[in-house]
Amino acid sequence: MKLNELTLKATIDGIQGGDFTASEMAKATLEEIEAKDGEIGAYLSFNKDAFIAGAQVADANKASGRLGKLGGVPIALKDVILRKGFPATAGSQILKEYKASYDATVSKKLDEQDALIVGKTNMDEFSMGSSTENSGFKLTRNPHDLERVPGGSSGGSAAAVAAHMAVAALGSDTGGSIRQPAAFCGIVGLKPTYGAVSRYGLIAMASSLDQIGPMTKTVEDAAILFGAIAGPDSKDATSNQRAIYGSELVNPNWEEVKSLTIGIPKEYFEGGMDGEVEKSLEETVEFFKKQGFKVKEVSLPNTKYALSVYYILMPAEASTNLARFDGMRYGTRAEIKDLEELYLENRGRGFGPEVKRRITLGTFVLSAGYYEAYYGKAQRVRSLVKEDFDKAFDEVDVLLAPTTPTVAFKFGEKSQSPLQMYLSDIFTIPANLAGIPAINIPVKGREGKLPVGFQLMGKPFREADILGLGRYYEQS
Amino acid sequence: MEFDVKRYAHLAKIRLSGEEELKYQKDLEEILGHVDELRRVDTPKVEPMTGGTDLRNVFRKDERGERVEEFSPNFPAQENGLLKVPKVIDHEA
Numbered sequence: 001m002k003l004n005e006l007t008l009k010a011t012i013d014g015i016q017g018g019d020f021t022a023s024e025m026a027k028a029t030l031e032e033i034e035a036k037d038g039e040i041g042a043y044l045s046f047n048k049d050a051f052i053a054g055a056q057v058a059d060a061n062k063a064s065g066r067l068g069k070l071g072g073v074p075i076a077l078k079d080v081i082l083r084k085g086f087p088a089t090a091g092s093q094i095l096k097e098y099k100a101s102y103d104a105t106v107s108k109k110l111d112e113q114d115a116l117i118v119g120k121t122n123m124d125e126f127s128m129g130s131s132t133e134n135s136g137f138k139l140t141r142n143p144h145d146l147e148r149v150p151g152g153s154s155g156g157s158a159a160a161v162a163a164h165m166a167v168a169a170l171g172s173d174t175g176g177s178i179r180q181p182a183a184f185c186g187i188v189g190l191k192p193t194y195g196a197v198s199r200y201g202l203i204a205m206a207s208s209l210d211q212i213g214p215m216t217k218t219v220e221d222a223a224i225l226f227g228a229i230a231g232p233d234s235k236d237a238t239s240n241q242r243a244i245y246g247s248e249l250v251n252p253n254w255e256e257v258k259s260l261t262i263g264i265p266k267e268y269f270e271g272g273m274d275g276e277v278e279k280s281l282e283e284t285v286e287f288f289k290k291q292g293f294k295v296k297e298v299s300l301p302n303t304k305y306a307l308s309v310y311y312i313l314m315p316a317e318a319s320t321n322l323a324r325f326d327g328m329r330y331g332t333r334a335e336i337k338d339l340e341e342l343y344l345e346n347r348g349r350g351f352g353p354e355v356k357r358r359i360t361l362g363t364f365v366l367s368a369g370y371y372e373a374y375y376g377k378a379q380r381v382r383s384l385v386k387e388d389f390d391k392a393f394d395e396v397d398v399l400l401a402p403t404t405p406t407v408a409f410k411f412g413e414k415s416q417s418p419l420q421m422y423l424s425d426i427f428t429i430p431a432n433l434a435g436i437p438a439i440n441i442p443v444k445g446r447e448g449k450l451p452v453g454f455q456l457m458g459k460p461f462r463e464a465d466i467l468g469l470g471r472y473y474e475q476s
Numbered sequence: 477m478e479f480d481v482k483r484y485a486h487l488a489k490i491r492l493s494g495e496e497e498l499k500y501q502k503d504l505e506e507i508l509g510h511v512d513e514l515r516r517v518d519t520p521k522v523e524p525m526t527g528g529t530d531l532r533n534v535f536r537k538d539e540r541g542e543r544v545e546e547f548s549p550n551f552p553a554q555e556n557g558l559l560k561v562p563k564v565i566d567h568e569a
Contacts, residue, residue: 101547194528208527237534238527308511319488326489328561333552339564340489348491356490357500360481361507363488377514379524384517386525418503419510435528 003028004164008073008221011167015062015072022058022072025167026051026116029074033118033165041140042150042160044079045087046119054116061114068114070228075110076166078157079120080127081212082201083107090203091123091153093136094350098330104201105236106170106212106229113228118166121156125352126322127177127205129153130424133415134354142185144450148408151181151424157215158185168225169215174206175310176403176428178213179440183453184408186442188470189215190222191428193460194435195240197226198233206317207238209310209432219441219470223249226463242461252468260469262288263298263396268427274406280443280452281402287473288400296396300388305381306430311422312365312378313433318355319362325350357418386434389457398465399457402427403440407450427455437463441470479508 003025006014014020030048037043051074058072077083080090082100084107089095103111110117124134132140132155140155142148143163150159154171158181161169171178173191182189190213197212204210214225227249233239248256264285273281289295327333327346334349336342351359365374392399405426414421431438437460440453456466481501485492492500544559553560 098550101550234534234536302517305514305517308514311507311511312514327552330550330552337562339562342562343489344486344491347489351490353496353499356485356492356496357503359488359490360485360500361504364479364484364504367484367487373515374511376524377517377519378511379526380519380522381514381517382525383522384519417506419506422507433525 002032002164004032004074004167006167007217008168008224009218011073012069012071012224015058016067022055022062022116023052025072025074026055029118029165029167032163036163037165039141039146040143040159040163040165041138042121042156042163042165043076043119044089044091044122044137044156047086051116051118058114058116068112070110070113070115072114072116074116074118074167076118076121076157076160076169077107078123078154078169078171080123080172080203081106081170082203083117083120086120088120088203089137090127091125091135091137092351092355094325094346095330096136097332102201105198105233107201109229121154121160121169123156124153125355126203126318127153127172127174128318128354128358130176130180130421131409131414132156132181133411134352136352139411142408144186145408148410148450149184151184151408153177153181154215155181158182158187158189161185161187161215161217168217168221170212170229171215172202172210172212173432174209175314175432176425178215179403179428179438179453179455180425182215182440183403183442183451186451187215187217188219188222188439188441189213190226190439190463190467191431191437192226192230192463193240193243193437195238196230196243196437196461196463198231198236198239200233200235204321206314207321208317209314219439219467219474220250222439223467223471226467240461245463248464249467252464252471254472257468257472258293260397260465261294261296261395262469263296263392263399265300265303265392265399265401266297267300267303268401272405272426273402276407277402277405277452280446281454284443284454285400287476291476298392298396298399300392300430302381302384302388303430306385306433307422307426309378309381309385309433310429311361312374313382315358315362316366316375317362319359319366322355322359354418382433385430389430389434389436393459397459397462398469401455401457403453403455404428407452431457436460437466439466439470441473479505
């Protein structure tokens with residue numbers, strides 16, 4: 001086994017135990033990127049010198065007994081997360097010249113623990129998409145089948161981990177952008193509780209929904225990386241004081257895990273899934289039943305409206321957040337005298353099709369005369385979606401559902417119809433609306449076939465439940 | 477409902493080509509047709525959910541954080557250490 005194929009946990013143990021050095025790990029990762037990334041296209045940029053220098057610092061810290069908890073682990077960042085001095089394009093031509101002037105809180109936390117930031121990964125422009133085909137720069141291919149998409153919007157991060165071009169990665173999830181690509185690429189992806197991880201230094205799409213989270217090879221790795229980036233942050237007013245996690249994240253209390261009641265939300269299983277996905281999900285439910293878990297059917301009746309709520313609230317918030325990209329602050333500015341002409345020109349040329357569609361839609365739903373009928377209505381139905389979850393969590397501890405309706409699709413298969421593409425996120429959006437944690441876990445026993453994932457959703461700030469249950473499945 | 481993509485793209489300060497107008501008009505009509513299902517949901521007594529979770533006010537001192545030298549390299553135009561923007565007031569005195 002090559003070093004870069006190790007899990008995050010094995011990397012930490014190997015470096016801490018002196019079996020290999022951070023520099024050796026960095027070298028193996030670079031070799032893999034040089035051999036494979038021309039074909040896969042996971043990275044938009046990487047800084048080889050900074051990566052190697054970081055590994056040398058980690059090795060020096062190891063020698064002096066000061067190595068951080070993530071010492072020497074190569075981690076890729078979705079290109080929407082700021083890393084000082086590195087490009088941060090958010091997958092958009094409008095930011096192609098931009099270099100981050102400060103570190104995101106998560107980047108700083110990775111630094112403090114001696115992780116090695118490999119580079120910045122490809123994504124759908126401003127995180128808008130489910131296939132990474134909306135990147136303003138290039139396609140990313142699914143390492144399991146190069147004719148298929150890796151999912152999105154964190155498709156570059158998912159592909160980098162699946163192809164061992166990073167031991168782990170960070171992505172961001174607004175309606176499924178961590179979990180859906182994780183499912184398509186056969187890796188683990190955790191969307192934390194809203195407010196659990198600081199969004200400072202994350203280029204915002206929809207601020208009431210966005211969360212940064214780990215994308216890893218195992219559930220254990222996701223627990224370690226999540227623990228390393230979580231916590232309240234004075235620089236993000238929406239980060240939450242409850243986001244304090246104990247050792248149970250990484251060292252589950254197995255007795256408690258075994259006593260969890262698993263809810264099966266029936267609406268998620270009533271059609272909409274491909275046969276192959278449905279069969280895998282049934283096997284997974286069967287697994288937990290056979291292991292003696294209490295499994296109970298529950299109902300989330302308003303979940304069917306989640307997609308509609310999302311496609312009003314998200315564009316509304318995005319149209320507001322993306323108003324700052326006006327040609328004044330970043331990038332190049334067209335030489336035009338008239339101010340309105342300047343805006344129209346910069347934004348018309350700088351944004352790609354999906355971004356223009358969503359900004360226009362968001363402007364419409366927020367406009368005088370339509371605000372209450374669309375935006376106001378969607379906020380009320382969002383309350384109903386959340387109440388459904390609150391009620392379900394009175395009866396059960398964790399919900400088990402599919403992550404995606406299909407396996408990874410082919411390039412171009414859904415890019416003609418935005419609505420068809422949006423339906424890829426039908427099972428992942430509700431967790432964002434409710435603000436609850438949710439994780440994708442690959443269904444086992446699918447070697448040689450396209451990956452299928454299942455999703456566990458938990459109570460707010462109970463990541464330990466879904467991580468613990470996920471690890472139970474992974475290790476059995 | 478009459479949705480006119482030209483009007484809202486213009487309000488959002490985005491120039492669309494004729495081809496884009498036709499395509500987005502059709503795409504957005506399809507999306508709006510789908511989200512219209514929310515009209516069927518009864519919500520007279522439901523409070524709107526206006527954010528993520530547990531939001532409360534957070535205060536901090538109004539202190540300078542980033543230094544201008546750190547972010548100015550990203551600014552498209554500068555002169556004598558100052559950030560330059562197009563002239564927007566052009567009235568005769």
